[in-house]
Structures are given as C-alpha cells and as structure tokens.
Amino acid sequence: MNQARIKRVTEQMRRQGLTQILVTSTASIYYLTGFWVEPHERMLALYLDEDGRAVLYGNAIFGLPSTSELPVITHSDGEDPVGHLAAAVRPGALGIDKFWYSKFLIGLLSHRSDVTPVHGSDPVDLCRKCKDDMERAAMCHSSSINDQVMASAISALREGVRENELASLVNRAFLARGADCEGTQLVCFGPNGADPHHSGDGTVLQPGDSVIFDIFTPIGRYWCDMTRTIFYRSAGEKQRQVYELVRRANEAAEKAVRPGILLSELDSIARKIITDGGYGPQFTHRLGHSCGMECHEPPDVSDASHVPLESGMVFSIEPGIYLPGEFGVRIEDLILVTETGYEVLNHYPKDLQIIG
Amino acid sequence: MNQARIKRVTEQMRRQGLTQILVTSTASIYYLTGFWVEPHERMLALYLDEDGRAVLYGNAIFGLPSTSELPVITHSDGEDPVGHLAAAVRPGALGIDKFWYSKFLIGLLSHRSDVTPVHGSDPVDLCRKCKDDMERAAMCHSSSINDQVMASAISALREGVRENELASLVNRAFLARGADCEGTQLVCFGPNGADPHHSGDGTVLQPGDSVIFDIFTPIGRYWCDMTRTIFYRSAGEKQRQVYELVRRANEAAEKAVRPGILLSELDSIARKIITDGGYGPQFTHRLGHSCGMECHEPPDVSDASHVPLESGMVFSIEPGIYLPGEFGVRIEDLILVTETGYEVLNHYPKDLQIIG
Numbered sequence: 258m259n260q261a262r263i264k265r266v267t268e269q270m271r272r273q274g275l276t277q278i279l280v281t282s283t284a285s286i287y288y289l290t291g292f293w294v295e296p297h298e299r300m301l302a303l304y305l306d307e308d309g310r311a312v313l314y315g316n317a318i319f320g321l322p323s324t325s326e327l328p329v330i331t332h333s334d335g336e337d338p339v340g341h342l343a344a345a346v347r348p349g350a351l352g353i354d355k356f357w358y359s360k361f362l363i364g365l366l367s368h369r370s371d372v373t374p375v376h377g378s379d380p381v382d383l384c385r386k387c388k389d390d391m392e393r394a395a396m397c398h399s400s401s402i403n404d405q406v407m408a409s410a411i412s413a414l415r416e417g418v419r420e421n422e423l424a425s426l427v428n429r430a431f432l433a434r435g436a437d438c439e440g441t442q443l444v445c446f447g448p449n450g451a452d453p454h455h456s457g458d459g460t461v462l463q464p465g466d467s468v469i470f471d472i473f474t475p476i477g478r479y480w481c482d483m484t485r486t487i488f489y490r491s492a493g494e495k496q497r498q499v500y501e502l503v504r505r506a507n508e509a510a511e512k513a514v515r516p517g518i519l520l521s522e523l524d525s526i527a528r529k530i531i532t533d534g535g536y537g538p539q540f541t542h543r544l545g546h547s548c549g550m551e552c553h554e555p556p557d558v559s560d561a562s563h564v565p566l567e568s569g570m571v572f573s574i575e576p577g578i579y580l581p582g583e584f585g586v587r588i589e590d591l592i593l594v595t596e597t598g599y600e601v602l603n604h605y606p607k608d609l610q611i612i613g
Numbered sequence: 614m615n616q617a618r619i620k621r622v623t624e625q626m627r628r629q630g631l632t633q634i635l636v637t638s639t640a641s642i643y644y645l646t647g648f649w650v651e652p653h654e655r656m657l658a659l660y661l662d663e664d665g666r667a668v669l670y671g672n673a674i675f676g677l678p679s680t681s682e683l684p685v686i687t688h689s690d691g692e693d694p695v696g697h698l699a700a701a702v703r704p705g706a707l708g709i710d711k712f713w714y715s716k717f718l719i720g721l722l723s724h725r726s727d728v729t730p731v732h733g734s735d736p737v738d739l740c741r742k743c744k745d746d747m748e749r750a751a752m753c754h755s756s757s758i759n760d761q762v763m764a765s766a767i768s769a770l771r772e773g774v775r776e777n778e779l780a781s782l783v784n785r786a787f788l789a790r791g792a793d794c795e796g797t798q799l800v801c802f803g804p805n806g807a808d809p810h811h812s813g814d815g816t817v818l819q820p821g822d823s824v825i826f827d828i829f830t831p832i833g834r835y836w837c838d839m840t841r842t843i844f845y846r847s848a849g850e851k852q853r854q855v856y857e858l859v860r861r862a863n864e865a866a867e868k869a870v871r872p873g874i875l876l877s878e879l880d881s882i883a884r885k886i887i888t889d890g891g892y893g894p895q896f897t898h899r900l901g902h903s904c905g906m907e908c909h910e911p912p913d914v915s916d917a918s919h920v921p922l923e924s925g926m927v928f929s930i931e932p933g934i935y936l937p938g939e940f941g942v943r944i945e946d947l948i949l950v951t952e953t954g955y956e957v958l959n960h961y962p963k964d965l966q967i968i969g
Contacts, residue, residue, distance in 0.1 A: 295810070298712075298909055318809060318898050334899040335917030353715045356654075360711035362718060363730050374719050425788055428795055432781055438812070439784055439795045453674060454651070456794070542674050543690040553654055561691030 258326050262289055262384060263309045269380035270352070276307045278352030278377040279342075284550035285354065285381045286313075287478070290327060294319045300338035300361055302354075304345065314342045343368035352377020382555050386547065387569030393593060395479035396549070396571055400591055400602035403472065403481035406430040407605045410444075410470050414489055414612050420444040420457035427472050436474040443471035443484075450486070450585030453542055453577060464490035464613075467500075467584040473552050480552045482573055483603045484589035487610040499578050499586050500609050502534040506576040507588040507607065510544060514592055514599035520562040520572070527576045528560070536578045545573035548591055570594040571602070614682050618645055618740060619665045625736035626708070632663045634708030634733040635698075640834075640906035641710065641737045642669075646683060649834070650675045656694035656717055658710075660701065670698045699724035708733020738911050742903065743925030749949060751835035752905070752927055756947055756958035759828065759837035762786040763961045766800075766826050770845055770968050773817060776800040780813035783828050792830040799827035799840075806842070806941030809898055809933060820846035820969075823856075823940040829908050836908045838929055839959045840945035843966040855934050855942050856965050858890040862932040863944040863963065866900060870948055870955035876918040876928070883932045884916070892934045901929035904947055926950040927958070 266289065270278060280286055280303040287293045290313065294301055301315040313329045315321060316338065323329035330341045339361050348371040353362060355378040362374055388396065409430045410423055424442040432439065444457035447466035462468070466489045473482035486503070488496060506527040513526050524544040531540045543559035546552075548571050556564045558572050575589030591602040622645065626634060636642055636659040643649045646669065650657055657671040669685045671677060672694065679685035686697045695717050704727040709718060711734040718730055744752060765786045766779055780798040788795065800813035803822035818824070822845045829838035842859070844852060862883040869882050880900040887896045899915035902908075904927050912920045914928050931945030947958040 320808065320897075334913065334915045353719060355714060355716035357715040358711060359709045359713040359715055359718045359730065360732060360734070362715045363709060363732055366730070374715065374722070376716060376719055378716070421788060425785060425795065428784070429781060432777060438797050439781065441794050452676065541676075557690065559690045 258290055258311065259288070260309075263305070263311065265384045266305065266380045267307055267309045269383050270305075270307050273379060275350065275352045275375070275377060275380065277347055278305050278380060279303070279354055279357065280305060280381055281354040281357040282551070285385065288381065288385055288550065292321055293478070294321070300332070302342060302357070302361070304342065312345065337364070339364040339368065346372055348372060350375045352380070354378050378555070385549060385554065386556065387567050388549060388571055388593075389569070392479065392549065393569065395477050396481070396591065396593065397602055399476040399479050399481035400483065401604075402431065402434045402436075402476055403483045404603060404605045405434065406472060407470060407483060407485055410472065411485070411487055411610075411612060414462060414468060416462070416613075418462050420446055420449070420460045423470075424457035427470070431474045431476070434476070436476050437478065438475065440474055442473070443469065445469040445585065447584055448582055451579045451581045451583060453579060453585070453587070462489055465493065467492075467496060467586060469585060469587055471587065471589065475550070478550050480548050480550070481602070482548055482552055482589065482591055483605065484575055484587045485605060485607070486586045486588060487612055490611065490613045492609065492611055496584060496586075497609060499536065499580070502531055502536060503576050503578055503586045503588050504607055504609075506530040507574055507590070510574045510576070511590065511592060511599065511601060514566065514594060516566050516568055516594060516596065518566050520556055520558045520564045520566065521560050523574065524558055524560050524562070527574070531576060531578060539578045539580060540576060541579055542577065545575050545589070547572040566594045568594050568596045614646055614667065615644070616665075619661070619667065621740045622661065622736045623663050623665045625739050626663050629735060631706065631708045631731070631733060631736060633703055634661050634736060635659070635710055635713065636661060636737055637710040637713040638907070641741065643834070644737065644741055644906065648677055650677070656688070658698060658713070658717070660698065668701065693720070695720040695724065702728055704728060706731045708736070710734050734911070741905060741910065742912065743923050744905060744927055744949075745925065748835065748905065749925065751833050752837070752947070752949065753958055755832040755835050755837035756839065757960075758787065758790045758792075758832055759839045760959060760961045761790065762828060763826060763839060763841055766828065767841070767843055767966075767968060770818060770824060775818075776802055776805070776813035776816045779826075783826070787830045787832070790832070792832050793834065794831065796830055798829070799825065801825040801941065803940055804938055807935045807937045807939060809935060809941070809943070818845055821849065823848075823852055823942060825941060825943055827943065827945065831906070831908075834906050836904050836906070837958070838904055838908055838945065838947055839961065840931055840943045841961060841963070842942045842944060843968055846967065846969050848965065848967055852940060852942075853965060855892065855936070858887055858892060859932050859934055859942045859944050860963055860965075862886040863930055863946070866930045866932070867946065867948060867955065867957060870922065870950060872922050872924055872950060872952065874922050876912055876914045876920045876922065877916050879930065880914055880916050880918070883930070887932060887934060895934045895936060896932060897935055898933065901931050901945070903928040922950045924950050924952045
C-alpha cells in the first residue's frame with residue numbers, strides 16, 4: 258500500500274463529499290496498492306473509505322495475498338462476484354470508478370437499494386493527473402524510445418509494403434526496447450488516414466500517399482504516444498497546405514503550455530488555426546488526452562475541459578485534418594507541464610518529410 | 614441491419630420481460646448492425662425496443678452513417694455523451710449490456726430517476742451463443758490456423774529463448790496467416806506456469822521447464838484459443854503425473870459433450886478426475902468459457918453454469934493444475950457442439966511431448 262497516495266486520495270474524497278469509493282481500474286489499483294491485475298471479465302474492486310480503510314475484493318484466481326494493511330476478500334468463479342462487497346458497503350452515496358462494468362454495479366444495486374452510485378473516479382484520477390518525479394522519468398524514457406521506433410518505422414517505408422507489416426515492425430521495435438506488450442498500432446496509407454481510428458490492414462503503400470504513424474505502448478507501465486504524418490515519393494499542393502496547417506496548430510498549442518492556462522484554451526488555440534485555414538469541420542476530434550499508466554487518461558484536452566494546467570501533467574497535443582476519400586494528417590506529441598512552462602517529450606522532427 | 618437477428622433478439626426480450634435494452638459491446642453491435650466500432654472510452658450504444666426499433670447513439674468521431682433503418686444520433690467530444698439517450702429511453706426497466714461503463718450508466722440515471730437499470734445482455738448473448746453456419750466455418754478456420762501457429766511456436770523452443778520472444782513469434786505467425794491484430798500471448802516457462810494469467814516476459818527457458826502456450830487471436834473477427842503444455846529437454850515424475858491427470862480431465866470432459874448435458878456437468882467431470890488425483894485445490898479456475906467474436910463469451914463452463922448444451926455452441930475445455938514455485942499444466946481445446954455430439958476444433962496432439 259502506498260499510504261502517501263492513499264492520504265492524498267482521501268483528502269480529495271473529503272473535498273468532494275465522498276465517504277466511500279470503489280476503485281476498479283487496473284492502473285488505479287496498482288497506483289494505490291502495488292498490485293497489477295488485469296481482471297478481464299472477472300470482478301476486482303478496491304473499497305476505500307474516507308479514513309483510508311481499504312479492502313480489496315476480487316476473484317481468487319488473481320492470487321492476491323491478504324495482509325492486515327490490505328485485507329483481500331475473494332470469491333470463486335461460481336460465486337456471486339459482488340456478494341461480499343454488497344455486505345460491506347455503507348448506505349448512501351458510493352463513488353464508482355468510471356469503467357467498472359455495469360453488470361457489477363447492477364448486481365450490487367440489486368442487493369443494496371440503500372446505496373446510490375455516483376461518479377467516483379475523480380479522487381484517484383486527480384492524484385494520478387500530476388506525475389511525480391519517478392513517473393516523469395518513466396514517461397520521458399518511454400517517449401525517447403518512441404522517437405527511436407518512429408525513426409525505424411519511417412525508414413522501413415518501401416514499395417509494396419503493407420500497413421500491417423509496418424504495425425508489426427513497430428511492435429517488434431518497441432518490444433526489443435523494453436515495451437511491456439504488443440498492441441494495435443495505427444498505420445494509415447492515403448485515404449485510410451481520413452479515418453482517425455483506422456488500424457493497419459493489408460493496404461499497400463502507393464506513391465503520393467500520406468502515411469500516418471500513430472504509435473504507442475507502455476514501457477515500464479508508462480505510455481508513450483506519438484503521431485507523425487509523412488509523404489511517400491511526393492506530396493501535392495493540398496497535402497502540403499494541410500500538413501503545414503496541422504503543424505502550425507500543433508506547435509502553437511504546445512508553445513502556449515504553462516501552469517494556469519486551461520486545457521480548453523489549448524484546444525481553442527489549435528482549432529482556431531485550423532478553422533482559419535478553412536478546415537475546421539475536418540478537425541473532428543478533441544485536441545488530445547492525458548497520458549500516464551493508461552494511454553488515455555482524464556482530463557481530456559477539449560473545448561469542454563476547463564482544467565487549469567499544473568506542473569506534472571502529461572497530455573497529448575494532436576490536431577488533425579481528415580479528408581474522406583483523400584488523405585489525413587495528424588501530428589501528436591506528449592507534453593509535460595513544468596513549473597515554468599513545458600517540455601515536449603517527443604523529439605522526432607515535424608518538418609514536412611517526403612520519403613523514397 | 615440484420616433483421617433476422619433483431620427478430621430473434623426481440624423474441625428473447627419478450628421472453629425475459631424486457632421492453633427496451635441498450636446493446637453496447639462492439640461485437641454485439643456488429644452482430645446486429647454490421648458496424649464494427651471500438652469506442653474505447655467514448656460512448657456507443659444501440660437502443661433496441663421490443664418491436665425491433667433501433668437507434669444508435671455514439672460519438673461523431675466514429676463516422677457512422679444514419680439511415681432510415683438505423684438512425685444514428687451523434688454527440689461530439691465536448692458534449693454530454695448520454696444526453697440524447699437520456700431524452701429517448703422510456704421510464705421503467707432498461708436492460709443494460711454487461712460491460713457498459715458505469716460512468717455512462719450513472720450519467721444516464723442522473724438524468725432519469727424514473728429508469729431502473731437491469732441486466733440486459735442476455736437477449737443478444739443467447740442469440741450469439743449458438744453459432745450459425747457462417748460462424749462455425751469461421752471458427753473452424755481460426756482454430757486450424759491456431760494448430761499451425763502452435764506447431765511453429767513449439768518448434769521454436771531452443772536454449773536461451775525468452776518468453777516474450779516466443780509471444781512475439783506467435784503474433785507474427787498469426788498475422789502472416791490472416792489474424793486481425795496482435796495481442797498478448799501467454800507463454801510461461803517453469804514456475805511462471807503456476808500463474809494461470811502470466812504473460813510472456815523476459816524469462817529464459819531452462820532445461821526441465823514445463824512450457825505453457827496459451828495462444829489466441831481473432832481471424833475474420835472469430836477467435837481461436839488453444840493451450841498446450843510441453844516439456845523442454847526432460848520431464849520429471851511429478852510433471853508427467855500432473856500432465857496425464859490434466860490430459861485425462863480434458864479428454865473426459867470433451868467426450869461427454871452432447872446436446873442436453875449441462876456446462877456445469879462438464880466442469881464436474883473434469884474436476885472430479887483432478888480431485889481424485891489429489892490436485893483439486895490446485896485446479897483454481899472454471900473449466901472454460903464460450904468463444905466467438907469475443908475470446909471470452911457467456912455462458913462460462915463452471916460449476917455454476919447450469920446451461921444445457923445446444924448445437925452451435927462453441928466453448929473451451931481447459932483444465933489446469935498450478936503448483937506455485939514449481940510449474941503449471943493446462944490443456945485447452947475449443948469444442949463445437951453438433952446435432953449429435955461434438956467436434957474438437959483443435960488438432961494439435963495432446964500426448965506428452967518432450968522437446969530439445
């Protein structure tokens with residue numbers, strides 16, 4: 258148990274009027290207890306009250322040891338997964354972690370009509386938002402690996418290559434440099450780049466294609482996440498114009514980062530440049546997301562996110578323009594907020610690049 | 614929209630007294646609409662009423678086209694993701710898909726205190742449980758690829774190899790044969806095999822190790838999932854004894870498969886053999902899980918799963934024995950229930966094998 262973190266979480270609970278919460282995300286439980294468990298469809302929940310009393314409820318298959326500091330109450334595959342938990346929570350408001358499965362919440366409520374579920378992730382998420390020194394070092398390291406892997410991926414572009422070959426190459430390059438696991442890397446050629454979430458398939462590289470590499474992985478549990486768009490063989494006038502607009506939006510938002518400014522202001526700065534350039538409707542998503550032990554963490558970087566920046570926050574700045582049937586451009590860095598300004602964690606260049 | 618499937622789902626809804634449900638899993642939405650969307654932390658929900666009226670609610674970033682058959686109502690990143698949905702659902706019981714995030718359910722309930730959430734996955738899950746001819750063919754194909762990849766993985770065992778190298782090799786072998794993506798493959802050497810969920814790390818192969826390969830991937834959206842345990846260089850008396858016990862449990866449960874028998878009976882058959890052999894407490898998990906467009910689907914194969922087998926069901930039979938600090942053994946096949954019995958979808962041999 259990390260008692261210093263527990264204490265910060267309970268302070269946040271008091272500030273928000275929460276007397277009890279269920280922490281259920283793998284990363285949040287790890288953050289507080291040191292146990293990393295991916296429960297998949299099985300039940301795992303850390304009950305925490307405002308005095309810092311913690312009890313972990315989970316399936317016996319996870320093999321977690323019970324201690325006096327952190328009692329572990331287990332159930333087996335055949336048992337009601339929320340039975341013990343339902344017997345233990347107090348009446349009234351119960352903060353629920355955002356991604357807990359509804360099947361467990363509905364099960365809990367069916368036992369306990371005197372419990373009112375409320376949003377309960379903030380106490381932990383607000384602590385996780387500002388990375389401590391160890392976490393900052395881990396994220397700098399991950400992003401420096403990402404710079405290397407991006408260089409490998411871009412240098413592997415050649416006639417006939419398929420998106421999923423490059424995605425596989427990116428995974429291998431990450432693993433060889435210490436990544437925790439393989440994942441779905443986004444590699445998009447030409448028109449595929451107009452879908453912000455396209456993942457690498459059998460599409461073959463064509464001369465004149467834009468190529469989006471949006472690559473990310475956890476290394477030592479902390480994620481990197483970077484996007485570069487480059488051009489294969491040639492770049493037309495429209496491609497160049499769109500690229501420069503996105504680059505300007507990315508750089509202007511990054512330069513504005515400092516403690517006190519709102520995340521929503523960063524979104525506005527980037528969005529105004531793209532809108533003034535005539536592509537506002539084609540910038541279809543938020544500017545970015547926070548990042549840490551999960552690739553996407555709250556708070557997000559959107560026009561609705563009126564959260565002032567604080568030292569230690571790490572988030573992406575990733576404006577994009579998507580032209581269905583034609584191509585897409587996205588440029589993304591991770592940014593660390595420092596006491597006086599910011600540090601860009603990615604160093605792979607952003608000048609327009611034509612390969613091959 | 615697959616109207617035949619919608620009709621079967623609404624029949625199930627009536628049988629269960631549900632007048633409205635929210636379908637939110639990627640695979641279930643695909644099963645009914647043909648749209649495959651992985652929403653990650655964003656909101657996507659298919660509202661379905663007992664007359665088969667369907668409306669899809671989701672983030673605009675998914676780019677889903679609205680039609681008269683399936684109206685799509687979108688929100689942007691900055692908007693309340695459940696606002697439109699809250700305005701549309703009827704008072705009373707609302708079936709909720711099992712893995713919907715609590716943050717959305719709590720958001721919905723904060724708008725609508727006249728709505729009571731109830732378990733709502735069964736109508737779709739009961740339809741998905743029995744695979745149709747196309748689905749059976751897809752699963753046979755996936756498992757035949759798995760046989761090939763298992764053979765490649767086992768033949769790659771050699772002095773000095775690390776678990777995560779083999780996991781990466783398995784992913785590449787799957788991809789080369791048409792897998793949809795890469796994933797976390799379970800490769801466990803020696804004592805690591807005593808953790809049923811250990812995933813491949815930097816552990817180096819040692820003579821005398823048991824080696825568990827639990828490998829799985831979707832191919833054409835349908836999963837394969839197979840486990841084999843083999844021995845490197847030698848197998849001691851205890852390893853042989855435990856192996857044969859697990860193999861007998863696996864084979865006895867498989868031979869009992871036929872329409873009408875209960876899933877829980879299969880669990881009992883395997884568990885009795887392992888218990889009689891003296892290792893009951895070391896068989897720490899359910900016998901298996903159903904499989905289809907998700908690797909783990911309901912119903913599970915456990916002592917609590919009193920579900921009679923029907924033709925078209927596909928599930929795993931995967932008994933295991935886990936000896937902390939020593940080794941583990943697990944043997945898993947996917948089984949298809951046929952009109953008169955069963956078909957084992959995996960053909961990689963299960964005789965005790967010593968390699969190297």
